[in-house]
Amino acid sequence: MISYRHHIVSLVAVFLALAAGIALGGGPLSDLGRDDQPASASTTPDRTVEQHASYGDEFATASAAALYAGGLKDQSVSIVTMPGADGATVNALGAQVEAAGGTVGGTYDVQRTLTDVSEKSLVDTLGSQLGTQLGSGAVSADASTYVRIGQLVGLAVARSELPSSDATSVRESLAGAELLTSPDGALRAPVVVLVLGRHTDPAILSGVVAGLAEKATGLVVAGTTASAAAAGDLGVLRGDAAADHAATVDGVETPLGQVTAVLAAIRSLTVQGGAFGAAGADGAVPLP
Structure with a gap:
């Protein structure tokens, strides 16, 4: 049958x-x-x-x-946007999360200061200071600048063993340095959806994704159809080891891509990784 x-x-x-x-x-x-x-x-x-x-x-x-099929029932999702991410796409993704039975714990916007190569010293110094304040084990001692900041963003937005008061402190510090916005009433979530925007330096994007993936139960990186081209941000990321533990989805500017991204979010609760969409090597849609 x-x-x-x-x-x-x-x-x-x-x-x-x-x-x-x-x-x-x-x-x-x-x-x-x-x-x-x-x-x-x-x-x-x-x-x-x-x-x-x-x-x-x-x-x-x-x-x-x-x-x-209610795959996000009783689950929350944090949406993190890279500079230049389309607002209408972000709102549509949030609506699809709710259609899957989940809630958006918070929408956090990565600021240009974090992705500006000329601000690397600021990002490195703040990351080092926060890592020291949080104590041993919160972030990797040998992490590079952008992997460490990715881990800190993950601690701020993704559900983990870090006390909520410490997570709030991290969010406030990142917001104070104009690296990441901190919405009122935000709740940490097991799944993070990272929405790509304008071009980001490949090394910076790779580090942020690698760090986020270490702290979130599931991470989905969603980009446009154009970004999936060989030289696009998503296309380059898919060839990087940083994407091994993150699901990637292209075509997110379309309803089909948005539904695929949420299906990937559901899957990421139990299975990490995979490339999905019209240019995805692991199939068009991640079905259970």
Whole structure:
């Protein structure tokens, strides 16, 4: 008997193919059954491509709740945005977290000071000071500048054994140095979704991701379709060892990418890593 999961997998494969505009008409069977009648206005190539492109998003939006199956029930998610992350995308991700039964514990914005290579001395000094204040074991003694700051951001936003008073102190220190915003009433969460924005120096992004992954139960790094290109931030990160313990998702500017990111967040509660999306090496959608 074909299970419900196999039905879902088949449907996902179909809508992804349609979303990518893959049709027999463009392949080796394109001449079969073709007549000389001109295409009608309603089936022009541009219109067909447009319909294919929107179908995947429509399917994802309609099927999201069934795919989530309440996977984030009683769970919270922290959203961390890199400089230049699109606000509408961040809000849409938050809505999808709620559709999966979860809550957004807080949305934290990484400030340009943290990613500015000319401010490395500030980032290093503050990271060293906070590491000393928190005591042995809070951050790695031999961590590099940006891995350490990533660990500190993780302690500030991700649920851990660190006392809540210490986590609050870290958030306030990072906010005071204009490295990370600290929203009122924020709650630490087991899962962190890091939303990429404008280009970030690869070494800085790699360090922050590696540090965050060490402190969060699950980490999802979400980038746009363009960022997944070989020279894009997500594309470069996927070739870095720092991404081994973080799930990466491309196409997050689309509803399909947003649903995929939340499915990856659900998966990250028990399984870390994986590259998902149209350019993902581990499949289009992370299904249980």
